[in-house]
Amino acid sequence: MPDRGANGGRVLDRPPLDVLSSVVDYLRARVGARPSVDLDDPDVRLFLHVQGPKATLYRDLSGDALHKRGYRRHVGDAPLKETLAAALLRLSGWNRGTMLIDPMCGSGTIALEADLWARDVAPGLFRRFGFERHLDFDDVARRAYEDLRAECERMVRDEGPVILASDVDTRALSAARENARSARSAVRFFEQDARALAPKGFDGAVVTNPPYGERLEGGMAFFREMATAFAAMNGHTITVLAGTPMIEDALAGERALRETHKPHQVFNGAIECRVLRYRVPNRSEAADPVAPMPRGRA
Ligand SMILES: C[S@@+](CC[C@H](N)C(=O)[O-])C[C@H]1O[C@@H](n2cnc3c(N)ncnc32)[C@H](O)[C@@H]1O
Known part of the structure; x- marks a missing residue:
């Protein structure tokens, strides 16, 4: 066919x-x-x-599809396109200064996109484009293009915020570390169950894409335990790309998770997903009786 x-x-x-x-x-x-x-x-x-x-x-003129940044050599079972991971980070409201954590990182796309964005790495810096092999891409055009690439290289900052990424799948973690090497990134990858997530500072952002469908083990019970761990992240924002309504239902059961925006619909390939955004107040705010935003599907 x-x-x-x-x-x-x-x-x-x-x-x-x-x-x-x-x-x-x-x-x-x-x-x-x-x-x-x-x-x-x-x-x-x-x-x-x-x-x-x-x-x-x-x-x-592009060559490989434009969502490919060129650093990702290895992928896990359900990798996000780099562009979708970047969009998720923009929607999360992360300020590129605080710690960012992806506790179900797979091949590391969200964490690596966060690091590249925070350090001002131009999206096409690790890839080549189709037009570079065309005969009419002459010496003048090539020189201008190489100057532009060199300028982008100069803009890259060596230091970025602390970015932590973990998963239970050691093969996915090896792929993520390989990808980090080719992206010249210092994201720290380690093995950990997302249900053991705990705050490492007073504030920060959790941005993640939990498993769903055939890859999910534990069903609703897993999502409830995940939601409880997220609700303990005092002072953090929580952004979740949800590929199943079960995730939203589990998160809705946690009072400490205050919804900050209406869910945003996106497509991960053919799968309709929702971007869910919450904030966990820090302890002093938690006593404040501000009502959370009404829940329910938009
Ligand atoms: C949808 S994939 C994430 C894909 C990732 N965003 C990427 O671009 O490669 C979900 C990930 O959750 C991981 N996972 C499943 N159960 C987990 C658990 N209990 N704790 C941590 N990670 C888990 C899986 O190993 C898988 O890598």
């Missing part, structure tokens, strides 16, 4: 012959020779988009 594209269209792994020969004829007329193409690693990728009677031929 051929793959389906983002909008359900048919994706072919070889161009239809008449498109291929038109491109080849055009190039032979322009440069006097038939282009030789390595089908597994072409210098220039073309996309043909057909909708009704209209066909559009695109030249791909």
